[in-house]
Each structure stands twice: as C-alpha cells, then as structure tokens.
Amino acid sequence: MIEGRPLIDWSWIASNPDDIVERILQHLQLTAIPLIAGFAVSLLLAVWALKRPALYTPVIAVSGLLYTIPSLAAFAVLRPVFGLSLLTAVIPLTTYTLLILFRNIMAGFQAVPPDVLEAAEAMGYTSRERLLRVQIPLAVPLMIAGVRLAAVTVIGLATVASILGDAYGGLGQFITEGLQQLFPTKYLLGAFLSVVLAFGTHMLFVRIEKAVTPWALSRESAVG
Amino acid sequence: MAERVHNAATVVFDHVTKHYGANEAKKGTLGAVNDLSLTVPAGKICVLVGPSGCGKTTSLKMVNRLIEPTSGKILLDGVDASTRDVIELRRHIGYVIQQVGLFPHQTVEENVATVPRLLGWTEEKQHSRAAELLDLIGLPPAKYAGRYPSQLSGGERQRVGVARALAGDPPIMLMDEPFGAVDPIVRERLQNEFLRLQEDLAKTILFVTHDIDEAIKMGDLVAVLQVGGELAQFGTPAEILANPASDFVAKFVGSDRGLKRLSLYRVDDVPLEALPTGRVGEPSAPARARLLAHPFEYLLVLDADNRPLGWASLSSVSMADQITADMAHASSPHLDRRTTLKDALSMLLDATVQVGVVVDRHGGHRGILTVDGIANWIRAQTPAEPAQGSR
C-alpha cells in the first residue's frame, strides 16, 4: 500500500486491454526487428569469418568492448543523432544482438567435429554443399541457443529504451509512465509483463531447440 | 552375389613427394613423403604401415587429393589424378577414417546414401542401395536405417562408415586406421568381416595402419614406410617377414617374426578336426555312445541352430535321457574362418578348455581346432628361407 491507496488498480487493467496489448505488440516489434536484422548480419559475418579466420579475433574484440557499454548510455548517445525515432533504439539493440549472435554462430560452426568435415570433403562435397548441408545444419543448435539468448536479452534492453522518450512504446513505456505518474499499477504491470515475455520467449526457444535437433542426445547451452 | 563385374582400379605412385613449408609443418602432424613409388594392382589390398610421422596418412590423402603432392604423380587406372576434377574424383573414391565422421544430423540410411545422392541417383535407387549395404555389413536395415549415429555403438559406427564408403561402388577405397578406435575384440571381428566383404567385392584398397600385425593380416601387399616418408620395403607380408630389407624393417616388424608368421595363415587353411557333438533335445544315449568311443571326455552341445553352447561331461550325459542346454559348461573360444592362426593360438592358450570351435558366419558349428592341430599343421608347412643374419 502506498499512502493508503491499493497497490494494484485492477479496474484500470480491466478497462485498458487494448493499450496493454498494443504495448506488448510494440515490445515484440522492438525485439523482432533487431533480432532478424542482427541474425542476418551475424550469419553473413560468420560465414565470412569461416573463410577468413583472421576476421574472427577483431570482431570478437570489438564486440567484447561494445558489450560493456550500458544500454542506457548507448541509447542516450544516439538520441541527438536520430532523435526520438525508432532508430535510436533499434540500432543499439541490433548491435547487441549482433554481438551475441556472432559469437554463438561461430561457436556453432566450431562445434562441428573435424572428422565430419573431413569425411564430407573426402566424399566429394563442394565447399558450398559442405556449408549448406553439413556445417550449417550442425551449427543450428548453438545458433538457436544464441537466438534465444539474444531475444531474451533484447526484451530486457528494450524496456530501457523508453527511459529516454516515449516514441518507442513497448512495455518499458508502461514502466516509465507509471513512475512519472506515480501510478504503481502501470509500472508493476509493465515490469511483470516484461518478465513474463522474457521467460516465455526463453521457454519457446528451448522447445524449438529440442524440436530441431532430433539427433542430439544432450542439449547444448548458448555461449555467454 | 552372382556374376559380379568387379570394379577396381590400379593405383600407381610415381615418385611422389610431399614437402611441407615451415608454416604448414608447424600446424600439422602429418609427415612428409619422399620419392614414393609403388604399384597397387587392381583388386588388391595394399597396407601402408610405419611409425608416426612416416607419411603413410599423407600418402593416402594424396590419392583423393585432400593433400596435393609437391612433385610426382599418382595414376589411377593410368590417369593422372591431378588432371581429374577433384570433386568428381572424390565421389568415386571411398574414404574411411578412424573417427568415421558420420554426419550426426542424418540417419544411418541418409549417411550411407550420401555419395549416391551426390551422384544423382534416384531416391529409390539410393534407398535400395543403402538397404543392400546395410545388409552386407550385418546391420539389418529395418532396425538400423532410421537410427542416428549417436545411437550406435563404436563397432556399428565403423561398419556404417565402411558401408558409406562402398555406396557409390568406387573402384578404389582409402582407409586410414579404420578399426583403430574400437577395442581389440571388436577390431578382430571387423577385420574378419571386412576381409569377407573384400572376397566378394575385390576392390583396390589402400589401408593405413601403425600396427604391423594388422598389416600382415589384412594386406596382400605391404609397404613399410619410415620417418621421412621413405619406402623401406614393399612386398607381400610373407616376404617382409622372411626377408626384412633393412634394420629398420626388421626392428619394426619385431623380434617375434616367427610368431608373426602365424598371422599369415588363417584357420581356414588348417584342416578341421571333429569331436563328438550332440544337439539339444536329442536322446542322450547315442551321444553317450559316441562319446565313449572317443578318447575325449566331453560332448560339444549344440543348440537347434547348430550353435555351440558348451561342453557336457560324460557323467552328465549319462545321467539324463535327453541332451539339455544346462548340461553345457565351460565354453571354449569360437574361431572364425578368417581368424589368423596367431590370434587363434592366442585364444586357445588363453582359454580354460584349449579346444576351439570353428564357427561360420551365423555362429554355427563347423569343426574343431586344437593347439596340437595347429602345431602339426605348421610343422608340415615348407619352412620359409632362414632370415639373413641373426636377429
């Protein structure tokens, strides 16, 4: 109880379902765009790094550095550049997914047993066939684990984006508005839903991982 | 398998050399090869044997161009391998390695059908070929085709690896310590089964091993390589054993050369003996009579499929009306036709009952072999020329 008022105003929740759903959808959009873009770029970078191993260390080093920048600072720095548009949020979010995904995709490729690669080469697979038929399928479990980690992380990071402004929407919007309006229902709901979303996404991807790898007897976890 | 056109090519190494540059040498563990020349006739197994770093694996990998020679040529059926399209070349050479390298994400059937798929066979042909090969290696397709490699034992994986290499019916097979990753019992069985396969298929096989016993057992021809990639001796196993060409070869073969010669012969070469047998369910009286007529005191009990269960004493046979399974005790070694005399002798000497039962492919009884029987037969062979000098 705060100052005598009940903590959660259930009637508010009941009377604003559209708002709530809209925020959830916005949050998903805020998550999906960086994920998809990040995955595409990471995959390309990883395939390139396979051919040119010298690329690996610099990418990992740079990513290690960018990792450590607190998200709020990252969003803040881009604010004057892109204003309050979606880009200010999406660019750092995409960068963060890039970093997580690149490492996990590379780990996936590195997990392919060398004797399997040797056998594939010796049997007459072209290098393109080898990539598509052997390396990528075998890297998939760790890749999906990486996507899982990236998705869950972005859901969390996306809540922070709204601290800087109200253009991004999402559940962080509820939290920030709730704090500003001193309206616990709103911010608690936002917080709670974001946690649910994060966990739900985690569980979903765990299922996907299991479904995609009928051949694996033991599941692997993501790097980092 | 009726009229089979044997698909085998000749392999010729023509002054093949491989030098590694300073950078490469640091990374790899493969040895260099120096001016290697030898000819493998079609349909024969040539074993490349030698210590670590002698270049045997390197030589093998130059045949399917996983490694390219620095100089010299490798001719397959007279055609320089380097002039052929490398992908097409590899699709027509079978390759088996120690860790097998089965694709974990594909079923056994899909693994085996890999080369046919690459060669563009119809799905139906791929499927039937895979089934045919799985039968050939003793893994019934109904049970194994849909399994994943992680669900197989080490020995089963090795066999699938061999089947996969045979799928495209290649004229040449390259095998790099293919049976090295399994325990000795399984290894012996795999070796025997492979030799049986080779009797039917008669492919040209290049086989790499560091184990001289395996070389003698498996090879029609043996190439002994020494560190630095030089050919120390090339000849039949008998020649290598009888006349080692150098100190190195003699040392590599080992001082038990005489015993090793036992590896040159197989159980199949020795005439089998016979001992009284009795099948489960038969009345015991005739069996007892047979046993009494024979100096040996035990009856070999067989099951309905003619498989040996063990030995029954005269007294237990006398006490019952019928021969039963639980009369049988103390089993003795089962010997395959292809077991070398060396291994057979070793098994016999190791057993409680030093009588070996020779069984066929399905485990059915074919005859008996004793230590005396082996010894007598060896004595009857023409002795090989005495080794030069004293060793």
Place this chain on the structure above:
Amino acid sequence: MSEVVAWFGDPANWQGPTGVPTRLWEHVWISAVSVATAMLVGLPIGLWTGHTGKGANLAMNLANIGRAIPSYAILVMVLPISLALAPRLGYSPNLGLSFIPTFTAMVLLAIPPILVNTHAGLQAVDRDLIEASRAMGLKESQILRRIEVPLSLGVIVGGFRTAVLNVIATATIGAIVSFGGLGRYIIDGRLRGIAGIPELIAGAILVTILAVGVDLVLGILQKRITPRGVRVVTGHPEIIEPAPI
C-alpha cells in the same frame, strides 16, 4: 558535440552535489557495496555447489534467470515493497524510493554470474586431479583451497567481472528512481529537453568510460590471475560472460 566539450569544460559541473566527482563516487560506491554483498551470498554457495557437484540444476536455472530478467523490471518491482517497508523498518521513504530498489536490483543481478561462474569453474577442474588429491590424503577443504580454487580463478574472476558490469549498468538505470550516480546526467539531461542534450551525452560518455575502463582493467586482472598453463575457459555453456544490460 562542441556543447558536450563545453559541458565538460564548465567547472560548475565538477563540484558540488551534482558534480562529476560526487556522482562518480555515488556510482562507484553503490556498485562496490552491491558486488560485495553479492559475493557474500554467491561465493560461498558457488564454492559449495561447485565442489560437491550438488545443486547443478540450481546453477543452470540461475544462469538462465539471471540473463532473462530485465534489470529495469526488477528495479521497479522492488519499489513498492521498499516504500511500504519504510515506515515499518524505520528508514526514510526517500531511501526506500531511490537507494533500496537500486541496491536490491543490483545485488540480484550480481549474484548469478558470481555463483554460476564459481560453480562452473570448480566443476571444470579435472576430476582425476581431484581424485588423486583425495587419494593422497588431502582434506576436502584443502582440496578446495589449494587445487580447485586456484585452478578456477580465471573463471571466478570472470564472474566477478560480469557482476561488476551488470551492477554498473543497473546503477545507471537506478537514476530513474531518483538514485544518484552517473545515470542522473542522462535522466536529468533528458528532462531538460534540447537544452539538456550536452548533459545527456556527457553522462553517457562518463558511464561508458567507467564501464569500459573497469572492464579492461578486470580483463587484464583476469588474464594475469589465471594460472599459467590453464587456458581461460570461454564458451563453456554454463559460464556467464559479460553481456549488455
């Protein structure tokens, strides 16, 4: 950009309760206390589960939970609790508003990396080595002290490093509930609209320098402290490595 430089050049920004030193100190102080608290909780548990091997499930789940929960959400969920407890436990509501939620969130986010990495680091020590030590007559505590911990120091320090980064980032967000620290520049700057942009950027830069700097230093420490001959174990499924917060 030039305005940002001007902001840094303005001496007024370097003194007083809103000056950089003060804010920096607030930030560092709460971070240090949070990590220390988290270590008090996480280290012993991690050492125990890692040495005995029990509680591996706990470690796995904690690893997942630690990554999944948004820091902003924790912050905000603690808020009503800490405010409600203020009159009962006798601390000022102001503290309950700003410090306690931030501190709680930071501790909660710091525990998983410390605990999980300690656990995973100990588990990764060669089992044969431990058995041999036992056979030689070392007591369990001696094995832990003399063998397991020294060999896992690299990974344990890695967990510490991750925890510190988590904590620095969360303290930044803590500014939204009126906590001090470098995050205040970002929040305050934002509230002042266009005029506050230099402050906003300055805050972002300061926090970044702090985070990156600390990470670099700890990274070097981690490398130095990893005993020679032991590779720094990265990419192990359970080990938590620094990630964005």
